[in-house]
Amino acid sequence: MAAIIEWSDDYNIGLPRLDADHLGLVRRINDLQQAVGSGQPPARLLGKADALVAGFRRHMAAEERYLVLLNSPAGRDHRDSHRAAHALVLRRLQSLHDRLEQGGDAGPELDAVALDLTVTELIRTDFDLVGLLHREGLLPPGAGGLAAAE
């Protein structure tokens, strides 16, 4: 069975709504990992996978409210690559869902999604987003997020 992701406060990017989403997504994937490992019935696994996909879609929409604010050339490049990274996570979540639906071993897909959600989504891409928001003066120093975007 794939490893459970251990949440670290180092994953917090400083925008409360998005940080809460990230923690929720990590919990959902861990819950799914455990459900797969303990041999729960396919209908239950699919329900959990559906909830994970829905949670990630809501998270994408929440982050999009920040991405649209970026206006520098670097910010616009970031917006494109960040959207592409989200689309990749969504494709992987879909293939995880398909694998569970077929009743196959979903271990490799679970591992890939777990890596996407932590290394790419939480650590790299979202920290880049916050750096650019600060650089463009879109977040007050030490702010807990934009009122307009939260």
Ligand SMILES: [Fe+2]
């Ligand atoms: Fe995120």
Ligand SMILES: [Fe+2]
């Ligand atoms: Fe993101």
